[in-house]
Amino acid sequence: MPLFEGLGGIGLINEKNTTVVLDIGTAYTKAGFAGEYGPRIITRSEVKCRETGKNIPLFQYKNENELRHHLVDFIHKLYFRCLLVNPKDRRVVVVENLLCPTVVRNTLAKVLFRHYEVLSVLFVPSHLVALMTLGITTGLVLDLGHKEATLMPIYEGVVVFHAWQALPFGGSLIEKSLSELLLDRAVATTEDGTEHRLSSIMQDIPNRYLEDIKVRTCFVSTLERSSCLQNNKYDRSIEPPPPPPSVHYPLEGHHILTIPGTVRELAAESLFERDQDALTLATLVLNALLKCPIDTRHKLAENLVIIGGTASMKGMKHRILAEVRAAAASEQYCQILPIPSFMLHHPPAKDNYVSWLGGAILGATEAVMLRSYHRDQYLASDVVPDWCNLSFNTCEDRDEKFA
Ligand SMILES: Nc1ncnc2c1ncn2[C@@H]1O[C@H](COP(=O)(O)OP(=O)(O)OP(=O)(O)O)[C@@H](O)[C@H]1O
Ligand SMILES: [Mg+2]
Known part of the structure; x- marks a missing residue:
């Protein structure tokens, strides 16, 4: 042997x-x-x-x-x-x-x-x-991985190829926006107790820290809260919701990084901002449905499955579902895609x-x-x-x- x-x-x-x-x-x-x-x-x-x-x-x-x-x-x-x-x-x-x-x-x-x-x-x-993990044969599967979000409708075990959708929205995009936010807003305290802006200590944050900070401290806020924040951005007279608490993170053994609550909240917002083609995770789902045969759309919408590591982020699935429902009710889609309900499965494994x-x-x-x-x-x-x-x-x- x-x-x-x-x-x-x-x-x-x-x-x-x-x-x-x-x-x-x-x-x-x-x-x-x-x-x-x-x-x-x-x-x-x-x-x-x-x-x-x-x-x-x-x-x-x-x-x-x-x-x-x-x-x-x-x-x-x-x-x-x-x-x-x-x-x-x-x-x-x-x-x-x-x-x-x-x-x-x-x-x-x-x-x-x-x-x-x-x-x-x-x-x-x-x-x-x-x-197969759910024992169903029809579903709209959205994979939120590291590099991209890919969506594939499957009807009665058959992949509806021509309706696939993909966007470069994944864990790496969240890390990129987290890095920008941290360099802009985070404060590092050195061993002697002096405070410095993070950008004055390091130009780039190593990926291993970014991922750890993302997984441990960041979350996705609700659609209502995010809309309040957006409104406040354009009209300062509107009161913003109170920020979440900031957290301390040990960095390289001799710095304590203070991560403001807004950074924890805003890092994942990049996934829900419309890109130049006005595409978001919600339009990804709706555009896929539009490309599927009309008699399959209701069943697909009632069988959404979201997988991939980035879907594990706190609040992510809830937010995607809320965004999809809101986009479906918007002027752009309500006439052409009258779907009464969107429902989400919970697979029996980590995302x-x-x-x-x-x-x-x-x-x-x-x-x-x-x-x-x-x-x-x-x-x-x-x-x-x-x-x-x-x-x-x-x-x-x-x-x-x-x-
Ligand atoms: N609890 C969590 N919160 C936030 N992000 C997470 C969590 N767990 C994993 N991730 C992120 O999910 C990503 C990895 O997910 P996954 O393993 O599905 O990706 P992948 O299969 O390697 O990528 P792809 O599908 O794009 O090829 C990483 O960016 C990781 O940081
Ligand atoms: Mg993957």
Whole structure:
């Protein structure tokens, strides 16, 4: 028994045929085994740069070759340091975003099949499998991740492709606006008790602090409160609501940062401000509905599912729902989209690994045998079937299917 098989080799923990489930996100990767109720590990999607030795984001690459090196190192870490199983001849379920670049998908398949010799790979759409955790087949799934917000309607198990929506609104946008607000308004107290503006101590706040401050101290205020704040911005005669309490945060061991309540509250507002095309998270939902067939809209609106780490922020789901309801009642939409009610599901997992859990449920069914792409098939053709590749979606294919 090879050493890296660990206890798995003697059948105590992971039997040889247990499928591995991977959800590789831009910020965090979730990895574990099919049939389990949570990932074994949630780790940063980072690799050590081969030249500098520093940790860099997995998807920061100049060319395909560099991406391949990153994926080889990263998957090695996942299998041999986190999951402690051998990838050879083991099945894999990869939970992927349907909008993921083809080069990433193809390189990942190449690394898994050629480098690690996995038995088969099943690529599953993250939005679709998120519904499996709820046992429903229809839903409007909004994924609020780190880099972007992506929305995919699914009706009776079928992804309504042409209605997909995406905006660069995610955790990284909140961090960017938090950084600006902190440099502008936060005060740092040094060991000798003197107070300085944060911007006079540091030019940039390291990402690790920003994320920690965001997760620990920031929240999303209600729609009414946010409208009051907006009104006060344009008309100073209107009394603003009292600010939330400020908090102290230890920074780099020798500074105490005082984060004003307004900063905690305003950081996430960037997700709800209209961009140049007047798009927000609410219009994302409504525009998707408009693109769906008219007889599916009511059912979709009653089955909203919001997933992704950023959705865990306090008050986020409540605010999105309020924004959607308010936008639907606005002049712009009330005539063309008369939807009586919007309702939200609560999946049975933490928001950041709902899709992973869906993949783990699917990975424990027969689908993994029947639907997976096998190593022999890959080695014969060197391509992975893809929905956006016309050679796999020809008219003849469809005609054969429906004949
Ligand atoms: N409790 C929380 N409050 C606020 N933000 C959170 C919380 N938990 C996680 N996040 C944020 O969620 C993001 C990570 O979420 P997730 O794991 O869904 O992203 P990802 O899958 O890596 O990204 P993407 O889906 O864009 O590829 C990070 O920006 C993280 O800071
Ligand atoms: Mg994700």
